[in-house]
Amino acid sequence: MKISLELCVAFVACVSFVNAQCAGKADLIILIPGSDSVPGHEFFPFERFLINLISFFQIDADNANVGLILYGREPVAISWPQPMKTHKQTNTRITLMCQRATYAEQMRGGNDVASAINLMRQMFSNTSGNTGQPHREGVKQIGVVFTYDGVEPELREVVINATEAAKAEGIVLYGVGKGNPGPEFSSIGSDYCKSFSMGRFIDGLPSVLAFLGSSICSEMDPYVNATEGNCFPQLYQSKEAEPVTCDRQSYLFPDPENCAYYYHCLFRRPVQERCPIDMLFDPIAKSCNYKDYVSCYTDIKCHKQNGLFAHPTDCSKYVNCFDFRPYVQSCPPGLWFDVSVGGCDTASNVACSNSV
Ligand SMILES: *[C@@H]1O[C@H](CO)[C@@H](O)[C@H](O)[C@H]1NC(C)=O
Ligand SMILES: *[C@@H]1O[C@H](CO)[C@@H](O)[C@H](O)[C@H]1NC(C)=O
Ligand SMILES: *[C@@H]1O[C@H](CO)[C@@H](O)[C@H](O)[C@H]1NC(C)=O
Numbered sequence: 300m301k302i303s304l305e306l307c308v309a310f311v312a313c314v315s316f317v318n319a320q321c322a323g324k325a326d327l328i329i330l331i332p333g334s335d336s337v338p339g340h341e342f343f344p345f346e347r348f349l350i351n352l353i354s355f356f357q358i359d360a361d362n363a364n365v366g367l368i369l370y371g372r373e374p375v376a377i378s379w380p381q382p383m384k385t386h387k388q389t390n391t392r393i394t395l396m397c398q399r400a401t402y403a404e405q406m407r408g409g410n411d412v413a414s415a416i417n418l419m420r421q422m423f424s425n426t427s428g429n430t431g432q433p434h435r436e437g438v439k440q441i442g443v444v445f446t447y448d449g450v451e452p453e454l455r456e457v458v459i460n461a462t463e464a465a466k467a468e469g470i471v472l473y474g475v476g477k478g479n480p481g482p483e484f485s486s487i488g489s490d491y492c493k494s495f496s497m498g499r500f501i502d503g504l505p506s507v508l509a510f511l512g513s514s515i516c517s518e519m520d521p522y523v524n525a526t527e528g529n530c531f532p533q534l535y536q537s538k539e540a541e542p543v544t545c546d547r548q549s550y551l552f553p554d555p556e557n558c559a560y561y562y563h564c565l566f567r568r569p570v571q572e573r574c575p576i577d578m579l580f581d582p583i584a585k586s587c588n589y590k591d592y593v594s595c596y597t598d599i600k601c602h603k604q605n606g607l608f609a610h611p612t613d614c615s616k617y618v619n620c621f622d623f624r625p626y627v628q629s630c631p632p633g634l635w636f637d638v639s640v641g642g643c644d645t646a647s648n649v650a651c652s653n654s655v
Contacts, residue, residue: 323519449481
């Protein structure tokens with residue numbers, strides 16, 4: 300069964316606009332192909348698309364956990380499902396993921412869709428790689444698998460087996476494919492209404508946004524059952540973003556929606572800029588810094604105003620709290636942080652069981 304976006308567009312007539320929120324609970328994992336066979340003009344639109352997907356539909360930040368996988372020859376768990384808390388954190392993760400040069404080794408070669416799907420299954424079933432987010436019983440698990448063309452003929456069955464296994468575990472799957480999706484593509488979506496294909500991501504992603512987001516929302520709030528004739532029962536509307544303005548005091552200021560960006564004021568007009576790869580804007584120092592040193596990126600909280608504390612998941616790092624702001628820092632190679640002395644020591648001398 301081949302399903303194309305054009306087919307689903309035929310059902311636009313039954314779409315009604317409502318001002319509703321996507322309020323149900325879900326853990327959502329998004330799989331993005333980033334191998335070096337995906338050229339920049341096809342890959343770069345993902346950042347805008349994913350950020351819009353998260354914000355456009357007002358997916359309830361308290362109810363939805365979002366995880367991200369970037370895959371090429373190997374899959375990379377960019378983020379295990381975690382609460383969005385603020386869209387800002389999720390947006391920042393998306394931007395860092397889209398700097399795929401950071402993962403050049405894993406991205407080299409083909410797109411191993413099956414390994415990415417299997418990593419997603421592991422993220423849904425096993426939370427030990429997660430930084431403190433317990434498995435949520437009874438919460439809908441949704442995987443959105445983007446694919447880039449088809450896979451090698453000998454890998455088709457592996458992909459189909461991985462999608463079948465995921466569905467058998469109760470994961471609702473969406474397939475979003477570009478170009479010539481192979482015959483394995485139609486096995487990805489959980490039902491008729493959950494597969495989208497397009498010519499090129501650069502023009503296809505913006506048009507698919509409303510349908511994909513709306514379908515995910517109705518999956519989370521299952522008031523209407525999707526059928527072949529009623530793929531998209533509701534289209535959710537976006538909330539207007541607050542306009543960014545320059546005030547008299549600041550020349551450089553953080554983007555309120557994404558820590559990887561900042562604004563500078565040119566004749567009192569805000570101009571958006573992006574920090575270099577792997578860096579985020581530090582609002583205190585008013586400059587870009589490596590992501591681990593900028594508190595925006597981390598979920599870690601300081602319980603005391605100042606001091607050095609163990610990192611919750613990594614023995615080789617520690618948290619330097621300054622004025623309740625956590626700065627994650629690393630011990631020299633081979634050393635672990637020892638809470639009892641408040642410094643780094645040879646790993647074998649340190650009792651630490653936090654490493655993931
Ligand atoms: C759970 O995930 C962790 C971290 O990725 C991994 O090391 C471990 O082998 C997994 N356990 C199972 C039972 O899959
Ligand atoms: C796919 O699953 C079928 C049925 O369980 C099995 O016979 C086959 O060997 C699997 N194929 C691969 C490539 O893993
Ligand atoms: C949707 O389908 C489910 C399961 O088939 C059924 O229990 C439910 O009543 C249906 N809901 C509506 C609104 O038709």
